[in-house]
Amino acid sequence: MDAQPEEPVRRRLTRAETKARTRALLLDAAARTFARKGFTGASVEEIAEAAGFSTGALYSNFSSKEALFLELLSDRRRDRLAAAAQALDSHGAGTAEAVTELGRLLVNVADKDIEFAALQAEFWLYAIRNPQVMGALADSARESHQALEGLVAAAMARRGAPERVSAQAVATVVAALFIGLVRQRRVDPDCVSEELFGQALNWLFTGINAEDADGD
Template structure:
């Protein structure tokens, strides 16, 4: 097994480092197994075997198959938001450079990361049918979205947006726009060009600047 061949490496790691490495290997194996068999078709035994660990090692890191998938989903979302944040931090929102970078990010996700979008759709249906999982899904996705909110908040401040504009609300709209355009491009590639996502973001931010948003209610 892979884990047995890596035993000398694990012996040189601290306990915390070893645990982090084990989780990373399990997540990498989960991505491969879920992509091949789907969420419902994959088993924790297959994931553990693909990673070179026992099922017990998997359960010592993740409480369930749902928890494993949610961690994988959160990592993917965080990676995408980090890429978007780098584009927005390098180029002000509304500029052609920012729009171009964000457009390329969407196209990469839609055209190259072709296994994960169906998995997200499958897990969304699974969560809808299992309310206890749905609550956990919502909580897990708030984590990467907070990073997006920070970027949005900075962008709103740069352009002098009205005080009543909520970075949380804008981040929710931007995330939904991205996911929707990715799915639409998978269905009909010609309808979603590389420039469309960046252009749509410009429409949003121009609209925000032009709107007369009331200040938040202070309770009076």
């Protein structure tokens, strides 16, 4: 009788890998549950059940429902920043190609992430009524703001922007511009074209350099 082929031995996950897998499943379940019931309507029990875990497993990974939502929000920020960084690395800041890619990024966020936009608005109102949650929201945003600041600083250096101009301040303006244009496109798509965000960034950086020239 021919020998049967041995089944491949499955490697046991390390503790860190198991924890990462559990967190990923909880985040996926949270995204689905929040989308279906809203932030305030969803419970930690429903999220844990949807992920196939106990509430104890949820709380061992996330301190609260708010912390779970903030992690989802951070994931989306990281994805957007990674896409922006790829566009700048591939084409170079200020090029027509980079402007086009950044414009597409804004349009994709505005047009294809409507469900999460409603959740963000709900969570914003919840945070306004709960100052400790607003503090956690601010803390969560700082990581992505620092990453954006790095992209802005690199773009400013490539464009020869004056050193006295704060990359942190410019990053704040860029973030506000992105958020504002996303919201405006959702209200009135015709007034925010695919090219507008990239063009606005060019106007911003051109103005920074022009101010330095006037000072000379």
